[in-house]
Amino acid sequence: FYDPRGMDIEAQGNWAERDPLIVFHGSLYKLASQPTLECIYSVMEADSNVDFVIMGKDNGHALTMISDLACKRGLQSRLHYEGQFNPIRDANGTICDPGWRKMLSYLKRARLAPDPWPIGGSSARFEAYAMGVPCVSMGLRADRMSWGRPQHKVVEVVALVTASGTANSVAEYAELCRRCLYDGEFADRLVEGTVSQIDQID
16 A cells, blocks of 8 residues: 655664654645644744645645644744645656655655644655654544544554554644654654554555
8 A cells, every 4th residue: 555665764864863844745635624733833833943844735725724824823934835746656666756756855854744633644654654754643542432432533544553653632742743853762763663564564
């Protein structure tokens, strides 16, 4: 389901070699979730050195919503939309679109790839892990006690779940984002664990 060709999983830089950069890539309608954005923007408000790069297809109003909320929080100068990318491979299995290479270059620099809710990513999470970026996700319970109860998230890819990168509340999600940005030991340990999962998936 996930193709790592073109991403050198073993050669990604560790936390110390990366920038205080948050990167989201994927369909923008997933990111256009006010609770998710409020959480990410609150982390950015606490540190003027943190920038947020987003790449992906807009649905005609998601980008406007994302940008307007950033403007209301005074963060518009640190939110950067870098366009779309085409992940389709040619007959040789190569992705030729320059937008794809651009997206990978940002992931190579990032310290955090937040997974939005209620609908998160799948291939985007895999690609973040493959590029050595810690990914924070909201948890989804499936035990009997959770049946019929509202949750933050509505869908999950079980193979991509990492215990240390999964939050069960908005406050915990924000805290995990901060740890990925500022706690190098935690971030590197999270990446090491997720890369091991990628090897198993592959």
